Amino acid sequence: MSLLTIRNLTVRFATSTGSFTAVDGIDVHVDAREVLAIVGESGSGKSVSMLAVMGLLPDTATVTADEMTFDGRDMLAMSASERRRLIGREITMIFQEPIASLNPSYTAGFQIEEVLRLNAGLSSREAKKRALELFQAVGIPEPERRLASYPHQMSGGQCQRVMIAMAIATNPRLLIADEPTTALDVTIQKQILDLLMTLQEEHGMALILITHDMGVVAETADRVVVQYKGKRMEEADVLSLFEAPKHPYTKALLSALPENAVDGKLPTVSDFLIEELPQ
């Protein structure tokens, strides 16, 4: 059964040059125990559509949808307090820019313990203990010391892992991970993906994974949605997508791997499909 269903989601921003449509009528659905990967061009509305689900867009955004339900509950008709119980507990998100999403004025430990107390209902003592376990789980070296560190005292990848630990702290039913491993080298990336897949398998968590890394898609996804200029271009199970990509943009994505360079130049999308794509 579908855990999250979104139909015809549109997000418009008011800008100084008029209204701008960032997300143009997309559908998303994800089942419990399913890993959905969203790939697509930079600026194609991947983050904005998920921030719309989380209710975290600025006031300049207008969000409309024909349907937005989580586990049969209508998210569009929900009261603010109902929504607060859902977001941050049952649905959590790893944000794309980890350093910018941590509060610079508090230690990493304080921030994760707060999540554990407020959203997972733990006592201060339990929260301390659990925070340490979570830091260990995401592979933060010297976790005790890191709990007492401020974000600026940590490397990019360390901040990213703090964010991941915070997002999985409540054992969510749906985790939205926006480029969760961009700051991590492949060995740690593997550890994190293994961790997410274990949570996913053991707790039946659903995972929406936004990524530009086709290797990550190949190694984790069940189903893949390809987005381009605010629209959905293609949706397929992971095997079909790699075996027989249908849309020209998908083909372009798969062939822009740096190993496919010709004479020191990489193929770009425009080499592929200028005339083939709707403008």
Next chain:
Amino acid sequence: MTHVVEGQALTQDYVISAGMFGKPKLLRAVKGANFAVEQGKTLAIVGESGSGKSTLARIIALIDPATGGTLKIDGQPVAIGRGRVPRELRSKVQMVFQNPYGSLNPRQKIGDVLMEPLMLNTDMPASERHDRAEAMLKRVGLGPEHFNRYPHMFSGGQRQRIAIARAIMLNPRLLVLDEPVSALDLSVQAQVLNLLGELQEEFGLTYVFISHDLSVVRFLADEVMVMNKGDVVEQGSREALFADPQHPYTRQLFAATPVTDIEAIRARVARRQAMRLATSAP
């Protein structure tokens, strides 16, 4: 021949406190790095998260003074100490930070972000500054409609491109790039990497490029340096490193790189289906 940038035994210490009751202690984040990069070449730095790559990058880009060792730009030792970096040196050396959001002023429109270096460092008339900034937006795949928008109005990958655009506005001699394409989808990544290649060819730009993506490193590096826990554990030409990685960590990196091989995907999908059946069985 002199090198554009050269480091000798560079070290960096951070003062950290060991929790509530511990005495403050020092963390040596970079433990003696040696390197030299010729004009028009690219040195790539790879390594585990937390191994000191950004710390070293900030030293090379004259953002932070090193605790020890010598840094030379165009053969001249530089000691930035606590003082400000002289204007001439600043326009020569630019950096693209790992966290583009943090490095952009939230109240400054993107057009102004790009025009500011020209205003501070050249006598260019306003109309020309404007044209240059618009042209640069185009080269990184953005458009004139973005000129008057603020940083928060952009996607992660767009901000990353703005940071790159800002750093190359002044035609620097040395550009230090810290994970500059990590948030870009492959097609935009290709566009940015091609742009960096063109600039290198056109102006003989020298790059120090940090990336955790080995395929990117293979595409653009001349020399590669591998860091692990503050130490440089392996260093050499791209060819040598990719043909025959010596250090166990380097080998681990190669082994962990995800594969897009169809048979591997098929096997994984089958494994997951079997597992599903097993868990849903009564």
